[in-house]
Amino acid sequence: MAEKEENMKYAELAVTVTDLNKYIKDKIADDEYLNNVLVKGEISNFKNHYTGHMYFTLKDENCLIKCIMFKSYAQKLNFMPKDGMKVMVFGSVSVFERDGVYQIYVKAMEEDGLGDLYTRYQELKKELEAKGLFNEEHKKKIPLMPKVIGVLTSQTGSVIRDIINVSTRRNPNVNIRLFPVPVQGEGAAEKIAYGIKFMNKNKLADVLILARGGGSLEDLWPFNEEIVAHAIYNSEIPIISAVGHETDFSISDFVADLRAPTPSAAAELAVPDIYEVKQKINTYQNRLRLTLIKKVEIMKLRYEKCMSSRVFKEPLRNINDNYLKIDAYIKRLENTIKTKQKEEKTKYIELVSKLDTLSPLKTLTRGYSLVEQDNKIIKNSKDLKTGDKVNIRFADGKKQAEIL
Numbered sequence: 001m002a003e004k005e006e007n008m009k010y011a012e013l014a015v016t017v018t019d020l021n022k023y024i025k026d027k028i029a030d031d032e033y034l035n036n037v038l039v040k041g042e043i044s045n046f047k048n049h050y051t052g053h054m055y056f057t058l059k060d061e062n063c064l065i066k067c068i069m070f071k072s073y074a075q076k077l078n079f080m081p082k083d084g085m086k087v088m089v090f091g092s093v094s095v096f097e098r099d100g101v102y103q104i105y106v107k108a109m110e111e112d113g114l115g116d117l118y119t120r121y122q123e124l125k126k127e128l129e130a131k132g133l134f135n136e137e138h139k140k141k142i143p144l145m146p147k148v149i150g151v152l153t154s155q156t157g158s159v160i161r162d163i164i165n166v167s168t169r170r171n172p173n174v175n176i177r178l179f180p181v182p183v184q185g186e187g188a189a190e191k192i193a194y195g196i197k198f199m200n201k202n203k204l205a206d207v208l209i210l211a212r213g214g215g216s217l218e219d220l221w222p223f224n225e226e227i228v229a230h231a232i233y234n235s236e237i238p239i240i241s242a243v244g245h246e247t248d249f250s251i252s253d254f255v256a257d258l259r260a261p262t263p264s265a266a267a268e269l270a271v272p273d274i275y276e277v278k279q280k281i282n283t284y285q286n287r288l289r290l291t292l293i294k295k296v297e298i299m300k301l302r303y304e305k306c307m308s309s310r311v312f313k314e315p316l317r318n319i320n321d322n323y324l325k326i327d328a329y330i331k332r333l334e335n336t337i338k339t340k341q342k343e344e345k346t347k348y349i350e351l352v353s354k355l356d357t358l359s360p361l362k363t364l365t366r367g368y369s370l371v372e373q374d375n376k377i378i379k380n381s382k383d384l385k386t387g388d389k390v391n392i393r394f395a396d397g398k399k400q401a402e403i404l
Contacts (some may be wrong), residue, residue: 018097025095028102034093039065039104040112043085044216048247054081057216058089058104066103067091073107083217084118087111117217121224125251128226133233139257140238142270143206145277148175149270150205150237152195155180159211159263166267171274177205182222183212189225196231196239207238207270210252211263214245223250232256242266369394 015023028034041058048054052071057064067089081087091106128134149167153159160178167174179195182188192210199205210232212220222228223243232239232255241256242263253259260266370393371378378384388403 017100021095021097021100024100024102025097028093028095031093036090037093037104038088038090040086040088041065042116043081043087044083044218046081046083046216048080054106056081058087066101067106068103069106069109077109079111081109082118084116084121085111117221121217121251124224124226124229125254128229128251128255133229134254138233142238142240142258145272146174146206146270148177148205149267150177150179150199150208151211152179152181152192152199152208153211153263154183157213159183159213162264163209163211163267166264167271170268170271173274174271179204184215184219184222188222189228192222193225193227193231196228196235200234200236203237205237207240208235209240209242209260209263209266209270210256211242211266212244213263214248220244220248220250223252225251228252229255240266240270372398 039058041060041064044057044059044064046054046056052074054069054074056067056069058067059065069089069091088110089104089106090108091104093102094105095102132138149163151160151163153163155178164176167176177199179199181191181195183192196208196210199208210223212223220243223241229251232241232252238257240258240260241250241252242260242265243250243252246261258269260269371384372391372393373384373388378390384390384403386403390401390403391398392401
């Protein structure tokens with residue numbers, strides 16, 4: 001009985017969790033130093049919420065603390081905070097009573113240089129870009145209808161489940177082949193690179209998805225390692241990179257053949273919706289059928305027009321017409337030939353008449369005669385002397401004579 005009374009006494013002294021968190025919050029609120037703190041560190045796990053509020057973690061080499069910057073203060077910034085960025089923040093430390101978590105409520109922020117990881121990221125990105133690992137001409141096309149999707153990610157967690165759900169919903173016949181790899185931590189980059197090489201060597205997939213969920217720059221770092229970049233670049237299988245959230249960009253995103261903002265989006269890019277494909281095929285079939293019907297109708301109209309023409313209705317009539325044309329051409333040709341012959345005959349007679357007029361023999365018929373000596377015509381009397389014998393040619397013959 002005494003023990004029970006003692007327990008009841010202690011119960012009266014106990015406080016609720018709410019009371020304790022409120023007490024701690026009030027204590028911190030009374031601390032003037034914690035109400036005006038200036039802290040420097042490196043941003044990690046940065047999230048720019050759709051409400052305009054900014055959530056992030058501020059860390060150094062040993063510790064970290066959560067921070068929140070409400071929209072009214074965030075909209076005054078002249079830069080966009082990023083993971084890996086070194087900053088100085090001014091604000092107050094307080095407790096979020098519901099979760100019992102203390103954090104910095106940031107009122108102002110200034111850049112304080114780039115973090116070591118972010119600097120390494122930018123240097124490697126610049127180096128690989130100069131080597132041509134990001135060139136568009138090297139990127140391979142994603143196959144239109146892949147049968148096997150290879151996935152390199154953790155075998156636990158929501159990423160692989162999301163990829164399987166989206167892929168099988170879009171095409172129940174697609175095969176998902178998982179090559180489990182660690183997606184963060186020491187040795188993760190080497191295992192990811194090995195997985196890519198293994199899938200290529202054994203030709204285990206038509207397309208590869210390299211995926212992990214969101215996280216800080218440190219969490220995503222394996223996908224910023226040079227060994228992974230070269231493995232992606234040398235892959236014969238097309239690779240879709242889906243690392244982190246939509247706002248996260250890793251080296252693997254730049255080297256890969258295609259970048260997806262999320263793992264689910266990667267599955268949508270890799271696997272076509274079979275129902276949409278079927279619908280497109282049906283649309284093309286209907287379009288082709290209508291085109292063929294239209295062409296058949298046009299050909300039918302042409303056929304009917306041809307069959308209704310006189311050529312097809314009265315083929316012999318056309319032949320007979322052509323025969324008549326040929327006969328007319330022949331008759332015209334014969335008349336032309338006769339006319340030509342008549343003209344040539346008339347010309348011939350005229351020429352003969354002219355020749356006859358000019359002929360010496362014709363002159364003899366008019367009473368003239370020719371004197372010849374040694375087959376030469378004597379034109380002058382002085383060419384002859386007394387005693388010369390000559391031949392005198394008449395129209396009806398010739399006689400021999402002697403010059404006296």
